[in-house]
Amino acid sequence: MTETITRRPIRSYVLRMGRMTPGQQRAFDQNWERWGLEAADGILDFDAVFGRAGPRVLEIGFGMGQSLVAMAAAAPDTNFVGIEVHRPGVGKLLHSMSEQGVNNIRAYCHDAVEILRDCISPGSLDTVQVFFPDPWHKKKHNKRRLIQPPLVAQIVTRLKPGGRLHLATDWEDYALQMMAVLTAEEGLSNLSGEGKFAPRPACRPLTKFERRGERLGHGVWDLVFQRD
DSSP: OOOOOOOOOOOSOOOOOOOOOHHHHHHHHHHHHHHEEOGGGOSOOHHHHHTSOOOEEEEEOOTTSHHHHHHHHHOTTSEEEEEOSOHHHHHHHHHHHHHHTOOSEEEEOSOHHHHHHHHSOTTOEEEEEEESOOOOOSGGGGGGOSOOHHHHHHHHHHEEEEEEEEEEESOHHHHHHHHHHHHHSTTEEETTOTTOOBOOOTTSOOOHHHHHHHHTTOOOEEEEEEEO
């Protein structure tokens, strides 16, 4: 009798069991029903969820949500969906939305790979953005990096023709890997020219983390590609 071995997929994250602050927990409890999305509900109907049509932006890994809330506040006619696996980050996002009166974000607390596969229709997104994903900087951990050919190929199918994929990182090695992966993906074109990084688009807010890095002389690399 042959035993079948099921290999666990390589994750780009490790779930941190950090506890929510009382404010984050309260925001989660009070606002999840209004702004939260469930993977089990299947394909997302953007117009129904937001109660209107509008440009659709998906952010993968929004962290504590500061930049996502800032972008949504600056573009009230755009419909933003954020994905984050860490509940304290989702709680902080919901707290910030409530505090700042931002209503044009909906959030998943789930694995982004599964959300893209099960909940996002092909050709439905105007923009996908991934800002400062975990660099997994040790060489033996590079395989855990989020930006890999299978994920990028899946993202491309979810973008509308002319839709954009915007990545940013402060690790040069990761930036070069991102450039190689995106350049090799059929159906994507670099809006800055072959092999070139983009200047930081005005729509991407500067975070405290990034400002600190700039003061210390750290680089930041943006990549903006378009689906053909």
